[in-house]
Amino acid sequence: MPSxxxxxxxxxxxxxxxxxxxxxxxxxxxxxxxxDPVNFMVYVTHVFMKIFGWERQKAEKHMMEVHEKxxxxxxREGAEKAEFYVQQLQxxxxxxxxxxAE
Amino acid sequence: MKLVKQTQKGFQYELDQEDADSLRFLVKQFPLTAFSPVxxxxxxxxxxxxxxxxxxxxxxxAHRDDLKRKARRLVxxxxxxxxxxxxxxxxxxxxxxxxxxxxxxxxxxxxxxxxEPEDPDVNIFGLSKDKFKYYHFMRLAGYFEYHFLNLxxxxx
Numbered sequence: 001m002p003s004x005x006x007x008x009x010x011x012x013x014x015x016x017x018x019x020x021x022x023x024x025x026x027x028x029x030x031x032x033x034x035x036d037p038v039n040f041m042v043y044v045t046h047v048f049m050k051i052f053g054w055e056r057q058k059a060e061k062h063m064m065e066v067h068e069k070x071x072x073x074x075x076r077e078g079a080e081k082a083e084f085y086v087q088q089l090q091x092x093x094x095x096x097x098x099x100x101a102e
Numbered sequence: 103m104k105l106v107k108q109t110q111k112g113f114q115y116e117l118d119q120e121d122a123d124s125l126r127f128l129v130k131q132f133p134l135t136a137f138s139p140v141x142x143x144x145x146x147x148x149x150x151x152x153x154x155x156x157x158x159x160x161x162x163x164a165h166r167d168d169l170k171r172k173a174r175r176l177v178x179x180x181x182x183x184x185x186x187x188x189x190x191x192x193x194x195x196x197x198x199x200x201x202x203x204x205x206x207x208x209x210x211x212x213x214x215x216x217x218e219p220e221d222p223d224v225n226i227f228g229l230s231k232d233k234f235k236y237y238h239f240m241r242l243a244g245y246f247e248y249h250f251l252n253l254x255x256x257x258x
Contacts, residue, residue: 032144037222038213038218038240039210043202043247043248050199083142087162093210098143098146099146100143100145
């Protein structure tokens with residue numbers, strides 16, 4: 001039973017200003033960085049920190065995942081933002097792609 | 103090579119004459135190869151992915167052209183100051199990012215010319231004269247890249 005303080009939606013009707021159902025429909029993408037033998041670990045960490053504004057610890061964790069598992073999912077985003085991140089990573093010559101999340 | 107000064111605006115490195123000459127020479131070689139397009143996805147081959155991939159490659163090519171314009175300016179004589187026989191290379195934060203991208207482009211593209219070996223430390227005796235040139239570029243770019251980043255890390 002919905003609380004009186006929370007908005008609720010009548011099935012089949014759209015509540016004005018409620019974009020949750022649209023959000024669910026919008027496709028999302030994983031931004032993936034793939035391993036290669038040529039990029040230095042310190043360079044990959046640096047690039048992650050620059051592009052995502054991450055602390056060194058988080059950047060290193062993802063870098064190690066790329067190194068040990070062959071890839072790391074860096075973020076999950078809508079198409080436009082995922083595209084932006086792939087462009088940024090590729091401009092540093094990291095092998096990055098965007099893969100449909102579902 | 104030494105990191106002499108690091109501020110919020112940029113970096114100053116001390117280089118010996120040989121390193122300074124090598125850095126200038128290397129950066130002037132950029133780009134070593136023609137632009138090679140990249141894949142935007144390994145699993146998505148839909149029409150929107152094809153469209154996105156075309157836009158991505160257009161944007162990366164424009165970015166590379168921009169790096170080419172900036173490359174020579176990065177190593178202009180006024181960026182190097184000589185004091186007591188030592189060379190001091192000064193670079194802003196933004197310019198250092200550009201420099202890292204240029205160096206890594208040289209490194210990765212050289213590695214590609216060498217056939218993308220699993221171990222970049224290939225047996226040099228099996229290389230042709232032309233391929234040896236790329237091996238040398240790959241190593242040299244890696245040397246500067248590694249030192250620029252590690253000197254910063256050492257300082258914390």
